[in-house]
Amino acid sequence: xxxxxxxxxxxxxxxxxxxAAIMAGEQSSGTFTAxxxxxEAVKARAAATVTRLAIVEETTAGPSLPSAGLALxxxxxxxxxxxxxxxxxxxxxxxxxxxxATVAGNLFELKPVTGLRLLDIRLPPAFAxxxxxxxxxxxGTRRLAGVTGRPIIGTIVKPSVGLTPEETAALVAxxxxxxxxxxxxDELQADGPLCPFEARVAAVMPVLHAAADRSGRMPMYAFNxxxxxxxxxxxxxxxxxxxxxxxxxxxxSVGLAGxxxxxxxxxxxxxxHRNGWGYLSRHPLxxxxxxxxxxxxxxxxVDHMHVNGIGNKFAESDESSLDSARACLEPLxxxxxxxxxxxxxxxxxxxxxxxxxxALGSADLIVTAGGGIMAHPGGTAAGVTAMRExxxxxxxxxxxxxxxxxxxxxxxxxxxxx
Amino acid sequence: xxxxxxxxxxxxxxxxxxxAAIMAGEQSSGTFTAxxxxxEAVKARAAATVTRLAIVEETTAGPSLPSAGLALxxxxxxxxxxxxxxxxxxxxxxxxxxxxATVAGNLFELKPVTGLRLLDIRLPPAFAxxxxxxxxxxxGTRRLAGVTGRPIIGTIVKPSVGLTPEETAALVAxxxxxxxxxxxxDELQADGPLCPFEARVAAVMPVLHAAADRSGRMPMYAFNxxxxxxxxxxxxxxxxxxxxxxxxxxxxSVGLAGxxxxxxxxxxxxxxHRNGWGYLSRHPLxxxxxxxxxxxxxxxxVDHMHVNGIGNKFAESDESSLDSARACLEPLxxxxxxxxxxxxxxxxxxxxxxxxxxALGSADLIVTAGGGIMAHPGGTAAGVTAMRExxxxxxxxxxxxxxxxxxxxxxxxxxxxx
Numbered sequence: 001x002x003x004x005x006x007x008x009x010x011x012x013x014x015x016x017x018x019x020a021a022i023m024a025g026e027q028s029s030g031t032f033t034a035x036x037x038x039x040e041a042v043k044a045r046a047a048a049t050v051t052r053l054a055i056v057e058e059t060t061a062g063p064s065l066p067s068a069g070l071a072l073x074x075x076x077x078x079x080x081x082x083x084x085x086x087x088x089x090x091x092x093x094x095x096x097x098x099x100x101a102t103v104a105g106n107l108f109e110l111k112p113v114t115g116l117r118l119l120d121i122r123l124p125p126a127f128a129x130x131x132x133x134x135x136x137x138x139x140g141t142r143r144l145a146g147v148t149g150r151p152i153i154g155t156i157v158k159p160s161v162g163l164t165p166e167e168t169a170a171l172v173a174x175x176x177x178x179x180x181x182x183x184x185x186d187e188l189q190a191d192g193p194l195c196p197f198e199a200r201v202a203a204v205m206p207v208l209h210a211a212a213d214r215s216g217r218m219p220m221y222a223f224n225x226x227x228x229x230x231x232x233x234x235x236x237x238x239x240x241x242x243x244x245x246x247x248x249x250x251x252x253s254v255g256l257a258g259x260x261x262x263x264x265x266x267x268x269x270x271x272x273h274r275n276g277w278g279y280l281s282r283h284p285l286x287x288x289x290x291x292x293x294x295x296x297x298x299x300x301x302v303d304h305m306h307v308n309g310i311g312n313k314f315a316e317s318d319e320s321s322l323d324s325a326r327a328c329l330e331p332l333x334x335x336x337x338x339x340x341x342x343x344x345x346x347x348x349x350x351x352x353x354x355x356x357x358x359a360l361g362s363a364d365l366i367v368t369a370g371g372g373i374m375a376h377p378g379g380t381a382a383g384v385t386a387m388r389e390x391x392x393x394x395x396x397x398x399x400x401x402x403x404x405x406x407x408x409x410x411x412x413x414x415x416x417x418x
Numbered sequence: 419x420x421x422x423x424x425x426x427x428x429x430x431x432x433x434x435x436x437x438a439a440i441m442a443g444e445q446s447s448g449t450f451t452a453x454x455x456x457x458e459a460v461k462a463r464a465a466a467t468v469t470r471l472a473i474v475e476e477t478t479a480g481p482s483l484p485s486a487g488l489a490l491x492x493x494x495x496x497x498x499x500x501x502x503x504x505x506x507x508x509x510x511x512x513x514x515x516x517x518x519a520t521v522a523g524n525l526f527e528l529k530p531v532t533g534l535r536l537l538d539i540r541l542p543p544a545f546a547x548x549x550x551x552x553x554x555x556x557x558g559t560r561r562l563a564g565v566t567g568r569p570i571i572g573t574i575v576k577p578s579v580g581l582t583p584e585e586t587a588a589l590v591a592x593x594x595x596x597x598x599x600x601x602x603x604d605e606l607q608a609d610g611p612l613c614p615f616e617a618r619v620a621a622v623m624p625v626l627h628a629a630a631d632r633s634g635r636m637p638m639y640a641f642n643x644x645x646x647x648x649x650x651x652x653x654x655x656x657x658x659x660x661x662x663x664x665x666x667x668x669x670x671s672v673g674l675a676g677x678x679x680x681x682x683x684x685x686x687x688x689x690x691h692r693n694g695w696g697y698l699s700r701h702p703l704x705x706x707x708x709x710x711x712x713x714x715x716x717x718x719x720v721d722h723m724h725v726n727g728i729g730n731k732f733a734e735s736d737e738s739s740l741d742s743a744r745a746c747l748e749p750l751x752x753x754x755x756x757x758x759x760x761x762x763x764x765x766x767x768x769x770x771x772x773x774x775x776x777a778l779g780s781a782d783l784i785v786t787a788g789g790g791i792m793a794h795p796g797g798t799a800a801g802v803t804a805m806r807e808x809x810x811x812x813x814x815x816x817x818x819x820x821x822x823x824x825x826x827x828x829x830x831x832x833x834x835x836x
Binding site: 027028029030037038042043045046047065066067068069070089090091092093095096097098100101102104105106107108109110111113116118158159160161162163167171187188190191192193194226227228229230231232250252253254255256257258259260261273275276277278279280282283284286287288308313314315316317318320374 | 445446447448455456460461463464465483484485486487488507508509510511513515516518519520522523524525526527528529531534536576577578579580581585589605606608609610611612644645646647648649650668670671672673674675676677678679691693694695696697698700701702704705706726731732733734735736738792
């Protein structure tokens with residue numbers, strides 16, 4: 001029997017088993033008030049069940065999330081439980097959009113729930129049949145970028161916004177000259193009046209083609225085509241017309257139906273930006289874990305997923321970021337792995353290479369450094385060289401400092417304050 | 419000059435003015451490391467500015483949200499500030515999807531930020547020109563539902579899932595017989611194998627047409643067409659073919675580009691379900707306020723917005739729910755109000771009518787009661803009658819108990835435990 005499963009971390013001042021049962025009811029055939037129509041036959045074919053419940057923590061330090069109307073005298077004991085809900089596939093059908101309302105719908109608002117986080121989801125094979133998954137994934141991305149045996153080293157056009165198409169193209173020319181593998185638009189740059197999408201593509205692509213003519217390898221540029229459905233369709237056609245090799249979209253801006261549609265009509269690797277992830281995940285007892293969330297997008301068809309990175313400028317711990325990256329490389333289904341390129345970003349530079357490689361155990365990643373490349377004291381070319389050298393050292397198992405002795409670009413990068 | 423403005427509540431252990439400036443930089447032309455390309459000319463045309471900053475609260479009770487790598491010794495003072503960021507329209511252009519990355523992107527993850535909530539947004543007229551807003555809104559919904567001068571009284575098909583199309587149609591027949599104005603699918607019910615969309619529409623619509631033939635007024639049924647773009651297009655066509663008068667979609671399942679597309683091709687009132695709203699909003703120092711969030715969807719073209727309700731079964735306070743409802747009725751732009759029907763739901767029944775009307779000052783609303791109607795001791799017809807009578811009392815300014823003396827359906831409803 002095919003079933004959908006979701007794991008949660010749940011906090012409540014009430015009986016966790018009873019609250020878990022309320023969650024299962026709310027998200028399937030139950031309702032707040034018992035009604036005549038919820039027969040045993042209906043329950044048998046549609047009801048969710050609680051298949052696991054383990055108390056993991058107790059606290060009297062107050063609720064993680066406020067709940068209006070819940071009497072919580074001082075000293076109230078809150079228990080945190082890990083639990084699993086299980087639905088018959090027939091309740092929902094193999095539909096990603098409708099899966100969301102089922103595993104991540106109203107239940108975050110239940111009154112007796114003072115904390116709820118979706119930790120993971122497991123989907124039956126029917127989902128693997130209904131969705132294509134990544135069209136390019138790791139192998140396809142490597143083929144188009146012309147990079148094997150090491151990470152794809154990239155950067156982000158900076159300043160994020162404010163450059164004209166011509167200024168962007170000039171920067172791209174500099175980056176190509178420096179031997180960059182990958183460039184992406186900032187997520188703030190899509191089709192603003194200062195740098196319209198069509199004009200940017202028209203200005204940048206000849207530069208990339210010229211680089212390919214010189215080196216035999218065209219740097220991959222992820223153009224941010226985030227927008228409405230018809231806009232994305234037109235922009236995708238523009239990319240094809242100009243011979244681009246990657247498209248980028250902001251997942252939380254486009255949303256799930258839009259990304260599924262883009263992945264269906266799109267014929268380029270889809271570089272997925274996760275901006276907004278903070279509001280979905282930042283509180284440890286609310287929202288989404290990356291492990292649950294990223295599976296939706298992998299199945300929907302993205303090829304590259306952002307994971308932040310070691311020593312990032314954001315609030316996320318290194319451990320969390322590395323776990324996200326590892327998740328991207330784990331198979332989604334035994335015979336349909338849907339693995340995607342984890343994309344490291346945010347204050348990345350040469351220093352993070354050894355620890356990132358050690359933790360991931362793979363060179364299948366994209367690392368983007370903005371300031372880390374463009375603010376190198378020797379200029380952009382030295383910035384790219386330093387990143388490459390750092391990853392050469394990491395892959396060879398050599399310490400950065402030793403490797404830098406004969407490599408001035410890396411040495412100069414390491415001399416800058418972290 | 420056209421500008422985009424966003425108001426935030428922000429918590430930080432650092433200097434709030436400095437952190438606000440980091441936010442403005444991160445979300446426009448700045449980057450973590452100063453780079454040569456961020457010239458004064460670039461800043462002048464693209465940079466966001468902090469236009470307001472007011473400290474509203476101080477606490478030493480620890481951070482609202484964890485931040486890895488931030489040294490926070492016991493006794494650390496956290497300040498909470500309300501602030502406004504302002505962007506030139508030219509930075510983004512009048513694009514709702516790209517607006518999200520700008521006002522609600524990476525900034526929720528900034529390391530020195532231990533709390534961040536988007537309180538409100540204000541958009542320049544260019545957005546009003548770029549988006550249609552609600553196609554039906556309040557007047558169009560009333561016209562199609564045939565209800566004037568009082569709220570539209572509705573219900574939700576329950577059990578949420580598990581009924582066959584024929585069982586659903588039988589329930590709808592009962593509700594029509596009882597004089598219901600509005601019926602909606604549960605958000606869990608879209609196109610599952612137990613009750614496929616096409617079969618449900620085909621079974622339900624003849625019942626609604628028969629009711630219209632009898633009474634001259636067809637109850638409005640919001641069929642949940644949530645799905646992928648092409649699925650929603652097909653389902654919309656099915657609705658037209660059968661003469662349906664409303665469509666429903668889950669905002670967080672479909673996402674923004676999908677909802678914009680649906681609103682563009684759709685020719686029926688769009689009933690928007692907000693399931694998942696909890697993970698966007700439940701922590702008071704994280705995520706979205708309803709006031710900011712709902713504006714996006716109104717402009718995108720939805721006609722009905724869920725707002726929960728007084729005495730709901732969820733964690734939200736009455737005050738918060740009523741503020742959301744009031745927001746739905748406030749104009750978005752002076753000459754393009756984009757007002758939408760607030761939809762009250764969750765444990766609603768006759769009891770809430772007077773306080774809801776008193777707080778809202780308007781009868782322009784949809785109220786849906788599931789158990790509140792279907793679990794009436796006198797049956798569904800008595801449940802609908804009780805709801806109608808409660809609202810008649812509220813609109814007439816009469817106390818429910820007095821009004822119920824000569825009205826047995828209302829009296830029976832009020833005798834049940836709240």
